[in-house]
Amino acid sequence: MGINVKSKWKVAGGILSQYEHQSTSTKTGMTFSVFVPGDVPGDAKIPGIYYLSGLTCTDENFCQKAGAFSSAAKHKVALILPDTSPRGTDIPGEHDSYDFGSGAGFYLNATEDKWSENYRMYDYVCVELPKIVLDNFPIDPDRVSIMGHSMGGHGALTIAMKNPTSYKSVSAFAPICNPSKCAWGVKAFTGYLGADESAWLEYDAVELMKSFGPFKFEILLDQGSSDNFYQQKQLLPEAFEQACNEKGQVLKFNMQAGYDHSYYFISTFVPDHIDFHANFLLDN
Numbered sequence: 001m002g003i004n005v006k007s008k009w010k011v012a013g014g015i016l017s018q019y020e021h022q023s024t025s026t027k028t029g030m031t032f033s034v035f036v037p038g039d040v041p042g043d044a045k046i047p048g049i050y051y052l053s054g055l056t057c058t059d060e061n062f063c064q065k066a067g068a069f070s071s072a073a074k075h076k077v078a079l080i081l082p083d084t085s086p087r088g089t090d091i092p093g094e095h096d097s098y099d100f101g102s103g104a105g106f107y108l109n110a111t112e113d114k115w116s117e118n119y120r121m122y123d124y125v126c127v128e129l130p131k132i133v134l135d136n137f138p139i140d141p142d143r144v145s146i147m148g149h150s151m152g153g154h155g156a157l158t159i160a161m162k163n164p165t166s167y168k169s170v171s172a173f174a175p176i177c178n179p180s181k182c183a184w185g186v187k188a189f190t191g192y193l194g195a196d197e198s199a200w201l202e203y204d205a206v207e208l209m210k211s212f213g214p215f216k217f218e219i220l221l222d223q224g225s226s227d228n229f230y231q232q233k234q235l236l237p238e239a240f241e242q243a244c245n246e247k248g249q250v251l252k253f254n255m256q257a258g259y260d261h262s263y264y265f266i267s268t269f270v271p272d273h274i275d276f277h278a279n280f281l282l283d284n
């Protein structure tokens with residue numbers, strides 16, 4: 001199925017475009033954005049980094065607030081920005097809270113009846129969208145990395161660990177690391193996957209690391225020490241650090257003093273994350 005351009009902007013010498021299309025995974029219309037740096041020669045293929053956003057976001061939060069395009073342009077790396085849930089549906093309860101339903105797809109395939117028809121963000125992000133991206137943009141399928149923030153950090157970590165040959169490197173800003181053990185995750189997993197906690201494990205970064213680690217790719221994780229969600233124990237990065245240590249996984253975990261959960265934190269460290277990915281995506 002085709003994609004239609006909604007908007008197009010020149011930024012950092014490249015082009016940021018927003019597209020809408022009909023998704024076969026979610027059976028709804030979906031929107032995503034792609035940044036392609038300038039000066040890409042003729043038929044050259046460039047690396048791409050997926051960025052998965054957090055609760056309440058669309059593809060636009062990162063585009064407008066992260067200030068990432070100059071770093072991506074510097075390395076000639078494309079950025080792919082999916083939305084965070086199906087849109088245009090009106091399932092009872094779908095729009096009632098910020099942490100479940102619309103804007104809160106948790107990058108999983110729901111199995112509970114009410115949600116399973118449309119809430120298939122795992123398939124959307126790691127199967128459907130990559131095909132669309134490769135068909136429409138000059139991106140090298142063998143040089144792809146993934147990063148994300150909060151719920152999107154959970155998405156980036158779990159999707160990479162469930163598809164360990166698909167991504168060259170993984171990074172996360174303040175990810176939800178152990179969703180089976182925090183209020184956000186318990187609410188989402190109960191709603192989308194049901195009460196049987198054994199079904200939750202395949203979408204829990206700590207559990208995936210314990211079961212399948214270590215992975216060949218390196219992981220970068222930044223966490224702000226003044227992040228209210230970290231202090232409320234929604235994120236639990238220490239549990240992920242411990243699982244990585246036990247398994248011998250290469251992880252660079254930075255506790256960043258005084259930073260919160262916002263895009264001010266992301267915009268401060270996004271150049272470091274893009275430099276990190278560029279290390280694995282480019283011949284240096």
Ligand SMILES: N[C@@H](CCC(=O)N[C@@H](CSC=O)C(=O)NCC(=O)O)C(=O)O
Binds near residue numbers: 149
């Ligand atoms: N109560 C807040 C919570 C929403 C929020 O903080 N969302 C974060 C991600 S949190 C984890 O996934 C976010 O990225 N917000 C968008 C932004 O541009 O800052 C609320 O309802 O706003």
